[in-house]
Amino acid sequence: MSDAFDPETDLRITRDLAAPPGLVWRCWSEPALFRRWFCPSPVEVTECVLALRPGGRFMTVMRLPDGTEMPSEGCFLEVVPERRLVFTDAMTAGWRPGDAPFMTAAIDLAPTATGTRYSAHVMHRDAAARARHEEMGFAGGWGTALEQLGALAHSLIS
Amino acid sequence: MSDAFDPETDLRITRDLAAPPGLVWRCWSEPALFRRWFCPSPVEVTECVLALRPGGRFMTVMRLPDGTEMPSEGCFLEVVPERRLVFTDAMTAGWRPGDAPFMTAAIDLAPTATGTRYSAHVMHRDAAARARHEEMGFAGGWGTALEQLGALAHSLIS
Numbered sequence: 280m281s282d283a284f285d286p287e288t289d290l291r292i293t294r295d296l297a298a299p300p301g302l303v304w305r306c307w308s309e310p311a312l313f314r315r316w317f318c319p320s321p322v323e324v325t326e327c328v329l330a331l332r333p334g335g336r337f338m339t340v341m342r343l344p345d346g347t348e349m350p351s352e353g354c355f356l357e358v359v360p361e362r363r364l365v366f367t368d369a370m371t372a373g374w375r376p377g378d379a380p381f382m383t384a385a386i387d388l389a390p391t392a393t394g395t396r397y398s399a400h401v402m403h404r405d406a407a408a409r410a411r412h413e414e415m416g417f418a419g420g421w422g423t424a425l426e427q428l429g430a431l432a433h434s435l436i437s
Numbered sequence: 438m439s440d441a442f443d444p445e446t447d448l449r450i451t452r453d454l455a456a457p458p459g460l461v462w463r464c465w466s467e468p469a470l471f472r473r474w475f476c477p478s479p480v481e482v483t484e485c486v487l488a489l490r491p492g493g494r495f496m497t498v499m500r501l502p503d504g505t506e507m508p509s510e511g512c513f514l515e516v517v518p519e520r521r522l523v524f525t526d527a528m529t530a531g532w533r534p535g536d537a538p539f540m541t542a543a544i545d546l547a548p549t550a551t552g553t554r555y556s557a558h559v560m561h562r563d564a565a566a567r568a569r570h571e572e573m574g575f576a577g578g579w580g581t582a583l584e585q586l587g588a589l590a591h592s593l594i595s
Contacts, residue, residue: 282531333491333515356514356532357491365492369527369534373440374514374541376527376562380534404534 282385288403290417294425296395298432300361300388303395306432307331307364307386316431319423331358336372352377363387369404380404382412395432397425440543440558446567448575451556452583456590458519458546458553464590465489465522465544474589477581489516494530510535521545527562538562540570553590555583 284291296303306312308331314324321344328338337353353368369380382403389396399421403409442449454461464470466489472482476499483506484498495511511526527538540561547554557579561567 288533365532367528367532367534369538370525370541373560374523374525374543375446375560376525376538376541376566378562380527380538383528383532383534385532402531402533404536408534 282400282402284400285402287406288409290401290403290409290412291399292418292421292425293396293398294422294429295391295393296397296425296429296432298394298429298436300390300395302432302435303388303397303428304361305435306428308360312431312435316424316427319420320427330372331355331364333358334372334374337366356383357385361388381408394429397428399425440560442558443560445564446561448559448561448567448570449557450576450579450583451554452580452587453549453552454555454583454587454590455552456587456594458548460590460593461546461553461555461586462519463593464586466518470589470593474582474585477578478585488530489513489522491516492530492532495524514541515543519546539566552587555586557583 306316308329310327310329313327313329317324317339318341323342324339325342325348326340328336330336333356335355337355339351341349351368352371353366354370354372354374355366357363357365364386365383367383369377369383371377382401385400387398403412464474466487468485468487471485471487475482475497479502481500482497483500486494486496488494491514493513495513497509499507509526510529511524512528512530512532513524515521515523522544523541525541527535527541529535540559543558545556561570
């Protein structure tokens with residue numbers, strides 16, 4: 280399923296990963312794996328909750344190199360194992376409205392001859408939020424995380 | 438399925454309606470019926486879109502007696518025909534973050550000997566939004582709408 284892309288408010292990134300969708304999905308669903316790729320190094324994920332079902336909790340705590348911890352609460356919206364994952368910070372677990380809605384991300388995984396085409400479509404609340412995300416380094420940050428994800432998933436090939 | 442009730446941020450209302458869940462569901466899913474009960478008279482629903490699927494658009498335009506039109510955009514989150522409906526204004530169609538998140542409502546329908554027990558659980562963004570909703574006349578407004586819904590669904594019994 281694809282979503283309409285609105286250049287005013289949306290950003291996207293696509294990468295070809297050298298591992299099949301099943302292993303990429305493991306890196307998204309197993310906390311011990313998830314923590315190793317989701318934030319571009321040297322930012323670390325110190326805690327996470329991945330309740331992979333519609334309305335399920337998606338919580339992460341990121342630790343910056345200076346020790347600052349940044350907690351984030353959201354929920355999953357669509358979960359199709361090995362295929363599609365949509366999550367947002369506009370709501371928290373059990374569909375409660377969030378207090379700082381910023382974005383929804385739709386991740387699509389498609390099998391390819393060499394692994395997985397990974398596409399992320401990020402929808403922001405408005406053009407200002409999109410611009411802020413771009414300035415925060417969306418392309419570099421998500422790009423680095425996806426390189427980490429690709430390497431980790433590849434290392435799981437037995 | 439029931440949701441945890443948080444007295445700080447939530448409101449709820451329950452009514453026994455004299456019509457079976459199938460007819461109550463028709464009043465929620467058919468625009469021509471929906472427009473006749475969703476707003477307490479003399480407020481009118483002049484337009485609506487009811488895309489009853491997860492992420493589907495839920496749009497209404499209400500017209501106040503002085504002619505003012507109040508559009509509202511949201512989306513459906515859970516749809517279990519004749520049983521459960523969850524919607525929010527924290528997101529719009531296709532899971533886009535909304536620009537004025539206020540509440541999520543979970544509606545549960547349970548068959549009873551005489552018709553349907555209709556329970557609405559409304560979760561607000563914070564305690565202030567809950568208080569504002571209460572001051573706007575939540576109990577009276579939703580209560581009147583549910584009386585209208587019960588009478589309309591009852592009139593459909595053939």
